[in-house]
Amino acid sequence: MHDTTQDTARDDILIVEDSGLYVKHFETVFSTTSYSVSIITNGTAAWEKLKTAQPKILLLDWNLPGLDGVTICRRLREHKCASYVFVIMLTSMQRLEDIMTGFDAGADDYMVKPFEPAVLRAKVRVGMRLSDLEASNNNKIQLLARANLRQQSLIQTLEEKNRVISQQAQDIQKAQKQLVETARRAGMAEIATSVLHNVGNLLNSAMTSSTVIREAVGHSKVSTLSRLAEILRTRPEGLLEFVRSDPRGQKLTDFITEIAAALTAEHQLVAEKLQILAESQEQIRQIIALQQSYAGVTGVKDSIHLPGLIEDATRLFIESFKKHEIAISCDFVRELPAINVEKHKLLQILINLLQNARDATKSRNREDRLILIAVASKSPGTVAIELTDNGVGISPEVQQRIFNYGFTTKAGGHGFGLHGCANLAREMGGTLAASSPGPEQGATFTLTLPIK
Ligand SMILES: Nc1ncnc2c1ncn2[C@@H]1O[C@H](COP(=O)(O)OP(=O)(O)OP(=O)(O)O)[C@@H](O)[C@H]1O
Ligand SMILES: [Mg+2]
Numbered sequence: 001m002h003d004t005t006q007d008t009a010r011d012d013i014l015i016v017e018d019s020g021l022y023v024k025h026f027e028t029v030f031s032t033t034s035y036s037v038s039i040i041t042n043g044t045a046a047w048e049k050l051k052t053a054q055p056k057i058l059l060l061d062w063n064l065p066g067l068d069g070v071t072i073c074r075r076l077r078e079h080k081c082a083s084y085v086f087v088i089m090l091t092s093m094q095r096l097e098d099i100m101t102g103f104d105a106g107a108d109d110y111m112v113k114p115f116e117p118a119v120l121r122a123k124v125r126v127g128m129r130l131s132d133l134e135a136s137n138n139n140k141i142q143l144l145a146r147a148n149l150r151q152q153s154l155i156q157t158l159e160e161k162n163r164v165i166s167q168q169a170q171d172i173q174k175a176q177k178q179l180v181e182t183a184r185r186a187g188m189a190e191i192a193t194s195v196l197h198n199v200g201n202l203l204n205s206a207m208t209s210s211t212v213i214r215e216a217v218g219h220s221k222v223s224t225l226s227r228l229a230e231i232l233r234t235r236p237e238g239l240l241e242f243v244r245s246d247p248r249g250q251k252l253t254d255f256i257t258e259i260a261a262a263l264t265a266e267h268q269l270v271a272e273k274l275q276i277l278a279e280s281q282e283q284i285r286q287i288i289a290l291q292q293s294y295a296g297v298t299g300v301k302d303s304i305h306l307p308g309l310i311e312d313a314t315r316l317f318i319e320s321f322k323k324h325e326i327a328i329s330c331d332f333v334r335e336l337p338a339i340n341v342e343k344h345k346l347l348q349i350l351i352n353l354l355q356n357a358r359d360a361t362k363s364r365n366r367e368d369r370l371i372l373i374a375v376a377s378k379s380p381g382t383v384a385i386e387l388t389d390n391g392v393g394i395s396p397e398v399q400q401r402i403f404n405y406g407f408t409t410k411a412g413g414h415g416f417g418l419h420g421c422a423n424l425a426r427e428m429g430g431t432l433a434a435s436s437p438g439p440e441q442g443a444t445f446t447l448t449l450p451i452k
Helices: 020-031 043-052 069-078 096-105 117-218 222-234 239-245 252-294 306-315 318-323 343-362 396-401 417-427
Strands: 013-016 037-040 057-060 086-091 109-112 302-304 326-332 339-341 369-376 382-389 431-435 443-450
Touching: 013 020, 013 043, 020 037, 020 117, 037 043, 043 069, 057 069, 057 117, 069 086, 069 096, 086 096, 086 117, 096 109, 109 117, 117 252, 117 318, 117 343, 117 417, 222 252, 239 252, 252 306, 252 343, 302 306, 302 343, 306 318, 306 326, 306 343, 306 369, 306 382, 318 326, 326 343, 339 343, 339 443, 343 369, 343 382, 343 417, 343 443, 417 431, 417 443
Parallel strands: 013 037, 013 057, 057 086, 086 109, 326 369
Antiparallel strands: 302 339, 369 382, 382 443, 431 443
16 A cells, blocks of 8 residues: 555555545555555645546545545546546535535545445445446457457458459450350351352352363354255255265265264253252352351251252262262162251252262272262161262371361361361251271261151
8 A cells, every 4th residue: 555646557446535544544444455555645646646547446535635525526527537437435524415516526425434444345345346347348348349340341351352353253244245256256257168168169060060061062063063054055956966976965964963963962961061050059049048047047947858869969079070080879778768957958068078078089099989878777766878988088186186177188178068067967956977997998977867
């Protein structure tokens, strides 16, 4: 227990008392307790200390040198204290209005001197309990405030992350849109490429036919007809005589027969080629229709008689096969069911496969160049068209990439054909497969289609 105005540590009890006798009495009262007790004998000094260091319990006399106890109490209640001070006024002022003045000034309790030490200790214990309770509450409030701060900073972090995520989501959405657009353009480019490729194939075949027609017309025997007409015109009166006696006249019959035969052959050839030209033209029209079907117009399915369609496709290659001395042979099982597919799609596949088979066989240096087409119903509900050639064959490495868009091993190739064929086969609900025993051993392409 000490008498000081300097101590700033929080006392359990601060006694403000100017009477030396009471100071002694207080010392005795609290000697049996473990409280830390400070005593100040001057009111002004007590207030100076209280401004910076507040005890848990303040025992306050009323009449003091300097500031009086009621003023100190009032100032303390107006002052911003770090924690609550339990104030007990201990004074000889005992009128009811004095007691009420003390309470009005902010005292928590009021005791009149002389006092009962046990009662004072009991009141101090109550004050201590309240003070501890307040301290513990303060503690909890501080913990809560800190938790609140942490929570707020967490919320901020979350909000920040949320902003980043929604920004990323927006970026992803944008990228996705761009991807869809790119894919759409790539798809359109692929369709355009495939259309150009197939139209190109047909134009080749059409050009071959038109060359043949041009040559046939160029060397036509028609011109000899005018010579014949001239001979007949100059000898109308002695025509019979001329035919009988003139050696040239005797050859006239043979000459007419020859011209007739030549003109018939010419006519047949031109008609044949014109047929191919017309077919190519029809094919080109259908390819364009196919492009329109990509643009949303649904394709029309036809009931297809396979041997007829395969014959149509091979006819487009007659000249080319003749030129490269490639034989073609077809083997159809009897009573093939008609299948329901889009005719032009099936034709596109056959034309591409025939073109590849031609390229593969002509590149191989052998006499018996051959392409075989077999049609059979190998598993129920499907029909398989097998196109086999004895050409350059396929290595296992090539086999893996053969249907890839843009894959080609040919000098002037594009690598669009098989890729497009596989897509068309899929669109028809079927499959296209390639197999080969190996390089220089030919290849077989199998198109399997459902019979619907
Ligand atoms: N019958 C075949 N025998 C051997 N290899 C073949 C045969 N058919 C295709 N191939 C191989 O597959 C590749 C791809 O064929 P695809 O038809 O897709 O393209 P391409 O014929 O090279 O060019 P294009 O786009 O002009 O058709 C060919 O380059 C060739 O190497
Ligand atoms: Mg090809």
